[in-house]
Amino acid sequence: MKTFVKTKKMSCDMALQITSMADIFMILLVFLLKNYSATLSSLAPAMHAKLPVATSDTIPKESLKIEIAQSAILIDGKPTVTLKNFEFFPGDAPVHGSSGPLYRVLADQRKKARANDDSNVLLLADERTPYSTIQRVLASAASSGFVDLQLVVVAAE
């Protein structure tokens, strides 16, 4: 009976062709580096606030970051005021429209920022936040010297 089994033994020292793989990786690397933006990664909301969508092509400028989430207000990533479903607790009574703890932290930040005369703040607020909370945050920012707002939004296509 004729056997169909090949008599030639398979070679064990098989070399993987990685030249083409290196080419693909190089293209991927160039693409990712070109699209990489350090500013955007630092602007990502810390407490996963759902930012509103709007048409704008203005690039955010690096400045003090105020984030309003469902359970807290963060200043530069540090929780400053606790909220209950986007609203201030009844015990946190407004003083001239502003929040006491928020004002103290912002005034402290303003003293630091006064050296480079930066009155800008980046506001990252969840789209469900009621205007009453926004208003108190704005009053606190204005009374501590931050008068220029940058409302961070998700750029619409």
Next chain:
Amino acid sequence: MNFRRPGEGSQDFELNLAPIIDCFTVIITYLLVSASFVSLAVLDAGIAAISPTTAAQGIVPLALEVELTKSGAVAFKLTGLPAGKEMPLAVAPLGGEFDFPGVRYRMEMIARDFPALKELTVSADPAVSYKSVVRAIEALKKIVPKVFLAS
């Protein structure tokens, strides 16, 4: 004296790509993890004072306040209105929601009637969501670039 070993000057060599591939894998993984696939932008605005502005001579300057009400209507409050000019009408809600194209259209008409108007203030009912305020600012900024938010 010749110290060259046999075969040392040979041009026939292979570049070892394995460590390069390792580096690429690490860098690509880092970039993919830290990459942001959502593009963020900003809407510039100022914070307005609560008290209305009045000139020293007692002449009220032309100023516009756009107010978003709880009912979904958008009111336009003009102060310092010249004699013979009428207050612009409010934009009624559309299906219970704010009519932002209507707001933009009304703002275009106001800007045409009052070319001296270079800035405006946006205010809202305490219950109005931030999303609606941003959408109103977006619509208004296309006509009047300088927008303030009432504090």
